[in-house]
Amino acid sequence: MVPLLSLKQFFNDMRRQKLRTLMTTFGIFWGTCAIVLLFAFGKGITEAQLKSQRGLGENIAIFWPGITSKEFKGLPKGRRIRFTEDDIAMIKARATTVSRISPEYSRWSVTIKHGKNTYNQQVIGIWPEFGEMRNIIPDVGSRFINDLDIAGRRRVIFIGDRLKEDLFGSEPAVGETILLDGVPFTVIGVMKEKKQDSSYSGRDNRKGFIPSSTFKTMYSARRLNDFVVQCKPELTMKQTKDEIYGILGGRYKFDPTDTEALSVWDTTEGFAFLKTFFMAFSAFLVGIGVATLITGGIGVTNIMNVVLEERTKEIGIKMALGARKSMILSQFVVETLMITAVGGLSGFLFAYLIVSIFPYLNLDEFIGVPMIDTSIGLLAVVLIGIVGFTAGIFPARRAANLQPVQALKLF
Amino acid sequence: MIEMKELRKAYTTGKVEFEALKGIDLSIKHSEMVAVVGPSGSGKSTLMNIIGCLDVPTSGEYRLEDDPVNEMTSNQLADIRNKKIGFVFQAFNLLPYATAYENIEVPLLFARVSGKKRRERVNELLARVGLADKAGNKPTEMSGGEMQRTAIARSLANDPDLILADEPTGNLDSKSGGEIVKIFHELWSAGKTVIIITHDMNIAEQAQRIIRLKDGLVEGNGNLA
Numbered sequence A: 001m002v003p004l005l006s007l008k009q010f011f012n013d014m015r016r017q018k019l020r021t022l023m024t025t026f027g028i029f030w031g032t033c034a035i036v037l038l039f040a041f042g043k044g045i046t047e048a049q050l051k052s053q054r055g056l057g058e059n060i061a062i063f064w065p066g067i068t069s070k071e072f073k074g075l076p077k078g079r080r081i082r083f084t085e086d087d088i089a090m091i092k093a094r095a096t097t098v099s100r101i102s103p104e105y106s107r108w109s110v111t112i113k114h115g116k117n118t119y120n121q122q123v124i125g126i127w128p129e130f131g132e133m134r135n136i137i138p139d140v141g142s143r144f145i146n147d148l149d150i151a152g153r154r155r156v157i158f159i160g161d162r163l164k165e166d167l168f169g170s171e172p173a174v175g176e177t178i179l180l181d182g183v184p185f186t187v188i189g190v191m192k193e194k195k196q197d198s199s200y201s202g203r204d205n206r207k208g209f210i211p212s213s214t215f216k217t218m219y220s221a222r223r224l225n226d227f228v229v230q231c232k233p234e235l236t237m238k239q240t241k242d243e244i245y246g247i248l249g250g251r252y253k254f255d256p257t258d259t260e261a262l263s264v265w266d267t268t269e270g271f272a273f274l275k276t277f278f279m280a281f282s283a284f285l286v287g288i289g290v291a292t293l294i295t296g297g298i299g300v301t302n303i304m305n306v307v308l309e310e311r312t313k314e315i316g317i318k319m320a321l322g323a324r325k326s327m328i329l330s331q332f333v334v335e336t337l338m339i340t341a342v343g344g345l346s347g348f349l350f351a352y353l354i355v356s357i358f359p360y361l362n363l364d365e366f367i368g369v370p371m372i373d374t375s376i377g378l379l380a381v382v383l384i385g386i387v388g389f390t391a392g393i394f395p396a397r398r399a400a401n402l403q404p405v406q407a408l409k410l411f
Numbered sequence B: 001m002i003e004m005k006e007l008r009k010a011y012t013t014g015k016v017e018f019e020a021l022k023g024i025d026l027s028i029k030h031s032e033m034v035a036v037v038g039p040s041g042s043g044k045s046t047l048m049n050i051i052g053c054l055d056v057p058t059s060g061e062y063r064l065e066d067d068p069v070n071e072m073t074s075n076q077l078a079d080i081r082n083k084k085i086g087f088v089f090q091a092f093n094l095l096p097y098a099t100a101y102e103n104i105e106v107p108l109l110f111a112r113v114s115g116k117k118r119r120e121r122v123n124e125l126l127a128r129v130g131l132a133d134k135a136g137n138k139p140t141e142m143s144g145g146e147m148q149r150t151a152i153a154r155s156l157a158n159d160p161d162l163i164l165a166d167e168p169t170g171n172l173d174s175k176s177g178g179e180i181v182k183i184f185h186e187l188w189s190a191g192k193t194v195i196i197i198t199h200d201m202n203i204a205e206q207a208q209r210i211i212r213l214k215d216g217l218v219e220g221n222g223n224l225a
């Protein structure tokens, strides 16, 4: 048990020195609140950006046909390189760096009809893996294209959430039949809403997705519009690209170093940029946080110093009246701990309150949803507490180590 | 009660050392009333602070009730200041933000006197110094005489044997000063050992003995003729 003078004395002192107690508590309240909010918003913004980037898919690259720019084994440059679904099957069979791959047949303006609603939208033919790569998640009660659909060339369609709304409104869509250019298809799934800022051929939410085999038959398609590749998570996209250039280069006889032969969008490059950007952003936040802490700490220290004169005299009086050194110090310790706890906790709660009402302000499109990081809040409280504590305890210790008469006369 | 031998106290300000007490030999018995007089700067307060265990001598011996004060720990000294000695300052030294009641209560809190006893004791002391109706006043709401009476009540809180007063009337008008001196007289009559520093010969003459200090040495020390 701390040799506290007595709770009564303690609370009397706190109550009487209202201003100092209040200012110090407020300093800690403010510092904690500012830092917690800073990091909550920082995290919200970062997450929002990363999420919308992920809407396209993680670790993926898209390959389009290209035109050779180098002569190769006697063949001239300027040849068109295009590919078929068989090529993708070959890459899937041979490539060791690829985790997923899917061909993509595409038709831009397909008439999609349900009842009286008719829309012209893009329809693509893909493999089941396409969904996983591109973060296309089926909504409740839905499923994406599967292997049986491919094998059976089933006339089934998975639709984007906006397209579903256009066609069905709030009515259920799964199990219903819609017409694609007059051909009936059964809706097997609806995409769960997702945030997607980047795309290479329109947003997924207004597209229709059908099995590649069905697409091929229905439109007598031979060439792919493009294919999508996901590299193994432990590897880099560079390795995957090199491997695919090698495989297709062997097949279509182009120089594997001829980057123009295929047209590639490596989304991991953008991701790498975003990650660097947000690392810098985080560093910036840490900088502001540290500055806030220092400012808060100086504020607390100042308040402590303003009252130092009064406090030293008070300590002298108490010692003259028989207070032991440990009683005086423990009072300071408990006082600082209480002020820190109250200030820190209320600062944290206030920040929490702001963060909680934030989603109702409908601003999340711009800056995401702020997320509180408890450990940051705790860290802020502890750091400000240490500063305040140091500011309070050292003068107190110095005073308590004096002879009573010295403390009385110090100022 | 008090024995001092060759007691010296030096203050160092910057590089200059100044000896305020230059070898004091002193003996004060139980239940004596002693006045300490001497010109300003002669070392009266310095001596009184050492007697009251508020400061330590540079050298020499000080025994309080036969215990060597030099050898005591800071906690033992704190307990002595709390229970055995009551100190009254010229500048009152009340806690500015506390009421008369709360100021008097402080030494009782340090002595861990329980709530009910504490209340009784504070009220008894307030009545004794004639401040029963000022219990809730803060120092800023009291006259000098009332503040000094509060300080005296506070010094008596744990019923100490030794009462020390450093120019207790120095900041007071003669009427309030008279009341204060009367209280010290009563305390002495009740068996306490009382030591008062004063410039006022009228007050000094009420003591049994006058100790005269000059330049850090005891000049005269004897019973009044």
Ligand SMILES: Nc1ncnc2c1ncn2[C@@H]1O[C@H](COP(=O)(O)OP(=O)(O)O)[C@@H](O)[C@H]1O
Pocket (backbone or CB within 6 Å): A409, B011, B012, B013, B018, B020, B038, B039, B040, B041, B042, B043, B044, B045, B046, B047
């Ligand atoms: N803390 C101190 N530091 C330096 N000198 C001091 C201190 N306190 C007292 N003195 C000096 O010691 C001498 C005695 O002071 P003091 O005991 O207060 O005298 P008195 O109470 O008799 O007027 C004075 O010359 C004073 O200036």
Ligand SMILES: [Mg+2]
Pocket (backbone or CB within 6 Å): B044, B045, B046, B166
């Ligand atoms: Mg003096």
